[in-house]
Amino acid sequence: MLPLGGKIILLILILMTLFFFSRRAYFLIRLLQQGKPENRFNHWGKRLKYVLVQVFGGRCTLKNVTRGDYAGFGHLLLFYGFSLFLISYLFHIAEGFYEKLSPSILGHGFNHLFFLFLDIAGLVVIAVILWAAVRRYLIRPNRLDPTLEAGIILVVVFSLMLLHYLTEGFRILMEGRPFAEWSFVGIALSHLFEELGLKGSSRSFFFSFWWLHLIVVFGFSIYVLYSKHLHILASFFNLFFHSLEHRGALPPISELDKAKGLGVSKIEDFSWKKLLDLYACTECGRCTANCPASISGKPLRPRDLIYHLKAHLLTSKDGRFPIIPQVVTEDELWACTTCHACVEVCPVDIEHVERMIDFRRHLVMSQADFPSEVKSLFRNLEIFRDTHGKGPSLRTEWTIGLPIKTFRESQQFEILYWVGCEGSFHDRNKEVSKVILKTIQGAGVKVGILGKDEMCCGDPARRIGNEYLFRELVHRNIGILNHYGVKKIVTYCPHCYHTLKNEYPLFGGQFEVIHYTVYINELLRNGRLKIRRPLEGQVVFHDPCYLGRINGIYEAPREILKSIPALNLKEMPLSKERSFCCGAGGGRMWMHESQGERINQIRSREAIETKADWVATSCPYCLTMMEDGVRGQETKEQVNVLDLSEILYRVIL
Amino acid sequence: MGQEIFIMMEQKEGVMEEPSFSLLSEGKGLRERLGSSHLLSAIVMGDGIRNLERELGSWGADRVYYFESPLLKRYQSDFYLNLLSGLVGEKSPDFFLFGATSLGNDLAPRLAARLRVGLITHCVDLYVDQNRVEVIKTISDQFLHQKLVFRHSGLRIVTFSLHALMRGDQDFQKRAEVIKISPKIEPGQERVRFVNWLKADPKTIGLEEADIIVCGGRGVGKKTFEMVHQLADVINGSVGGTRPVIDWGILPYERQIGQTGVEVSPTLLMALGISGANEFTVGIEGSKMVIAINMDRKARIFKFADLGIIGDIHQVIPLVMDQIKKVKKES
Numbered sequence: 001m002l003p004l005g006g007k008i009i010l011l012i013l014i015l016m017t018l019f020f021f022s023r024r025a026y027f028l029i030r031l032l033q034q035g036k037p038e039n040r041f042n043h044w045g046k047r048l049k050y051v052l053v054q055v056f057g058g059r060c061t062l063k064n065v066t067r068g069d070y071a072g073f074g075h076l077l078l079f080y081g082f083s084l085f086l087i088s089y090l091f092h093i094a095e096g097f098y099e100k101l102s103p104s105i106l107g108h109g110f111n112h113l114f115f116l117f118l119d120i121a122g123l124v125v126i127a128v129i130l131w132a133a134v135r136r137y138l139i140r141p142n143r144l145d146p147t148l149e150a151g152i153i154l155v156v157v158f159s160l161m162l163l164h165y166l167t168e169g170f171r172i173l174m175e176g177r178p179f180a181e182w183s184f185v186g187i188a189l190s191h192l193f194e195e196l197g198l199k200g201s202s203r204s205f206f207f208s209f210w211w212l213h214l215i216v217v218f219g220f221s222i223y224v225l226y227s228k229h230l231h232i233l234a235s236f237f238n239l240f241f242h243s244l245e246h247r248g249a250l251p252p253i254s255e256l257d258k259a260k261g262l263g264v265s266k267i268e269d270f271s272w273k274k275l276l277d278l279y280a281c282t283e284c285g286r287c288t289a290n291c292p293a294s295i296s297g298k299p300l301r302p303r304d305l306i307y308h309l310k311a312h313l314l315t316s317k318d319g320r321f322p323i324i325p326q327v328v329t330e331d332e333l334w335a336c337t338t339c340h341a342c343v344e345v346c347p348v349d350i351e352h353v354e355r356m357i358d359f360r361r362h363l364v365m366s367q368a369d370f371p372s373e374v375k376s377l378f379r380n381l382e383i384f385r386d387t388h389g390k391g392p393s394l395r396t397e398w399t400i401g402l403p404i405k406t407f408r409e410s411q412q413f414e415i416l417y418w419v420g421c422e423g424s425f426h427d428r429n430k431e432v433s434k435v436i437l438k439t440i441q442g443a444g445v446k447v448g449i450l451g452k453d454e455m456c457c458g459d460p461a462r463r464i465g466n467e468y469l470f471r472e473l474v475h476r477n478i479g480i481l482n483h484y485g486v487k488k489i490v491t492y493c494p495h496c497y498h499t500l501k502n503e504y505p506l507f508g509g510q511f512e513v514i515h516y517t518v519y520i521n522e523l524l525r526n527g528r529l530k531i532r533r534p535l536e537g538q539v540v541f542h543d544p545c546y547l548g549r550i551n552g553i554y555e556a557p558r559e560i561l562k563s564i565p566a567l568n569l570k571e572m573p574l575s576k577e578r579s580f581c582c583g584a585g586g587g588r589m590w591m592h593e594s595q596g597e598r599i600n601q602i603r604s605r606e607a608i609e610t611k612a613d614w615v616a617t618s619c620p621y622c623l624t625m626m627e628d629g630v631r632g633q634e635t636k637e638q639v640n641v642l643d644l645s646e647i648l649y650r651v652i653l
Numbered sequence: 654m655g656q657e658i659f660i661m662m663e664q665k666e667g668v669m670e671e672p673s674f675s676l677l678s679e680g681k682g683l684r685e686r687l688g689s690s691h692l693l694s695a696i697v698m699g700d701g702i703r704n705l706e707r708e709l710g711s712w713g714a715d716r717v718y719y720f721e722s723p724l725l726k727r728y729q730s731d732f733y734l735n736l737l738s739g740l741v742g743e744k745s746p747d748f749f750l751f752g753a754t755s756l757g758n759d760l761a762p763r764l765a766a767r768l769r770v771g772l773i774t775h776c777v778d779l780y781v782d783q784n785r786v787e788v789i790k791t792i793s794d795q796f797l798h799q800k801l802v803f804r805h806s807g808l809r810i811v812t813f814s815l816h817a818l819m820r821g822d823q824d825f826q827k828r829a830e831v832i833k834i835s836p837k838i839e840p841g842q843e844r845v846r847f848v849n850w851l852k853a854d855p856k857t858i859g860l861e862e863a864d865i866i867v868c869g870g871r872g873v874g875k876k877t878f879e880m881v882h883q884l885a886d887v888i889n890g891s892v893g894g895t896r897p898v899i900d901w902g903i904l905p906y907e908r909q910i911g912q913t914g915v916e917v918s919p920t921l922l923m924a925l926g927i928s929g930a931n932e933f934t935v936g937i938e939g940s941k942m943v944i945a946i947n948m949d950r951k952a953r954i955f956k957f958a959d960l961g962i963i964g965d966i967h968q969v970i971p972l973v974m975d976q977i978k979k980v981k982k983e984s
Contacts, residue, residue, distance in 0.1 A: 373913045376916065379793075379794070383796055389935075426931045427953060591913060592906065592914070624932070628897075628932075631871065631897075631928075
């Protein structure tokens with residue numbers, strides 16, 4: 001199509017684009033190589049399938065649409081539409097060298113269809129771009145910043161669509177008859193141009209737009225690597241290399257004994273995958289919009305944190321300075337409740353929470369720098385091996401008057417009831433642990449406890465970053481559990497549940513771990529436990545993060561509540577996957593909450609607004625926080641906060 | 654002449670003060686355990702102190718070395734140190750017991766360094782095991798105990814943790830032999846000089862150190878919290894609050910008692926309008942006496958109270974304050 005001179009210029013343009021693109025890509029990959037090794041090169045088939053579903057199946061963009069966030073739908077249309085255009089650009093370049101390399105080499109029918117789809121896609125993309133622009137610059141949802149960068153991309157994509165139609169319109173006018181008879185926008189435009197008397201100069205118009213179109217495409221492909229649109233490429237890889245571990249299960253530190261790998265102080269202490277995360281970030285802000293710390297006015301804003309880390313990675317070269325406090329402040333990283341709301345909504349699987357713990361590990365284990373309130377928790381765990389500092393002799397105090405035996409006395413038990421520190425020492429939670437025990441025993445299950453041999457599972461120490469302390473507790477607990485040959489464990493606390501079930505296996509402790517809601521629901525289902533009377537009223541269930549979002553248990557507690565006749569189960573606006581944290585996770589239970597509003601107040605208000613009679617939950621931390629939150633409300637409306645088991649216990653007696 | 658156990662007395666404005674008496678009792682116990690005939694010698698420094706033979710004798714002192722000089726009225730490290738090291742050189746006692754007070758904490762290390770002998774601080778107990786004295790001291794914020802022995806013979810200096818000291822029984826018949834010494838002290842030679850007493854203000858003193866604490870909770874109410882301050886003023890107490898009160902912003906964070914605040918151990922703690930959630934009570938478990946006022950008779954705080962008053966604090970506290978003022982006036 002082009003004369004020899006034109007072909008040479010085109011070739012030079014292509015080579016230049018390739019040069020700048022590869023130079024930047026090489027730079028970015030070199031930065032990744034600075035990260036610590038981490039094996040994500042296993043299970044290729046599984047990973048490939050995941051990417052296909054997430055990217056081409058649209059799961060990553062659509063997963064938030066079901067939660068009322070419709071922007072993902074637009075993004076998917078943009079993705080499909082633009083992908084079609086990417087193919088057209090290949091033909092575009094090819095036909096510059098050799099005329100016959102247009103889509104028509106695949107047959108005339110294909111040509112028709114391809115350009116029909118392209119025209120439709122162009123209109124769709126334009127519509128989506130306009131919608132995006134209106135959202136960003138007029139509606140301005142909180143999570144989006146109307147940045148210049150976003151504006152540039154919108155303008156560029158919009159002009160690409162425009163150039164496509166202009167090129168097409170003048171080509172049809174120039175060639176006299178449509179090369180693709182179904183490209184309706186192009187045909188319409190060609191009529192318009194004819195009306196405007198441009199037929200004579202159509203050839204020069206066509207070639208001008210043809211070149212301009214290509215130059216914009218080339219420019220765009222380089223700009224992508226310099227902007228947040230790096231995610232177009234990086235998110236693909238990021239999804240491919242996603243973690244196959246259970247959500248929220250932190251990997252052990254392999255060289256803990258050599259005091260190596262104690263968290264992250266400099267950017268190169270991250271694994272390469274956590275650096276890739278930074279490239280993949282689309283800056284969509286969903287993490288911040290759903291983060292309880294951000295919402296309650298704390299300095300932590302996950303999107304900004306990722307963005308600042310990315311900027312730090314890209315700009316600082318040799319002699320990198322410590323991340324804390326220049327890039328990430330201590331207030332930010334201690335504000336995280338590890339609720340995983342950010343991880344849940346992130347379309348590109350960025351691992352936010354593990355990163356927070358990496359920072360905490362560095363502060364706690366290398367610097368001994370942590371909120372002073374936590375000191376007594378650590379000491380209690382170190383000396384007494386429980387969170388309350390009471391010691392083993394008081395651990396079984398709650399069982400006084402109850403027919404319960406420990407594994408030391410007998411080992412003829414179906415299950416081990418893992419009470420946890422809160423259930424053993426905290427007066428309010430002790431009531432719950434009693435009720436759970438009585439309920440399980442009421443079903444005729446032979447249940448035993450570890451009694452004085454039980455220790456803290458280690459969750460608080462681990463989330464706060466004290467891996468040494470955690471490991472000590474894990475090894476002791478696993479030793480005890482193996483000593484008694486424990487096979488099946490039922491826990492009260494979702495934090496114990498998560499730690500025992502998902503983290504102990506990485507330390508060699510293999511047990512069947514069940515949360516009591518699931519276990520009791522099973523007892524109800526198979527008739528071992530019977531509901532004897534109705535309970536009139538309305539109840540709303542607060543999903544504990546470590547039960548719901550992190551372990552996917554949403555239905556068992558609801559099924560229990562629904563199985564009680566006359567009891568009406570309500571839902572808060574934020575429930576199940578979107579449930580809002582109570583504010584106590586990640587060791588926050590032991591930290592002072594001074595910045596912004598208290599998280600438990602926000603959640604309690606939401607619960608009260610449902611006008612339910614009871615708020616049910618199934619986590620000792622949530623119970624404490626919700627009770628306090630409800631008491632702290634200035635409104636007259638009151639609501640009783642109960643553990644799920646306490647409600648059930650009223651109707652099975 | 655028998656061997657001696659020296660015991661450092663403390664006085665203020667001419668009046669003997671604790672830990673003097675408890676230390677004497679401790680000395681008596683030590684002598685018993687040693688099964689020896691050590692003389693208990695109390696060291697007193699001051700001016701114009703009377704009745705020492707009776708007062709200190711009743712607590713078990715056999716002998717009192719009384720250094721009398723106007724310059725010794727208040728603790729003065731150089732003077733005290735010179736006189737003590739002189740006396741020790743002369744009498745060669747086997748033990749020297751101090752209280753871990755600001756005086757003891759300052760003076761005992763100086764004396765040990767001057768005499769090049771061993772010192773064990775913050776001890777809580779002394780054992781005698783086959784003539785070897787074992788000293789138990791707390792470490793790691795009093796969470797752990799450590800057992801120590803002196804490797805040398807001769808003088809052994811020990812300071813006692815105040816919370817471990819207990820007074821024994823008094824023997825009112827006993828008299829001590831008072832040896833009055835009028836030392837020659839040249840004023841102007843001291844490197845540190847006494848300037849002024851600064852009395853601790855219960856309003857600014859750290860809650861961990863406060864002896865009397867009035868703690869207000871959610872039940873007091875944001876608008877009527879002034880009442881807590883008033884009561885604290887009347888009984889010379891420090892003011893503390895529960896977490897919600899700190900959240901209201903009417904007390905600074907360092908006044909917060911509980912899990913995410915400070916843990917206190919006052920002689921008297923008044924808990925006003927506090928329900929007593931676990932997160933609060935972990936902070937007051939070290940209190941010696943707790944008086945709780947709450948409307949709800951089932952409030953958990955009453956489990957921790959030595960005296961519980963069921964009632965509206967807004968009615969109870971004014972009555973309590975009136976009564977205290979009345980008693981104060983009468984005395």
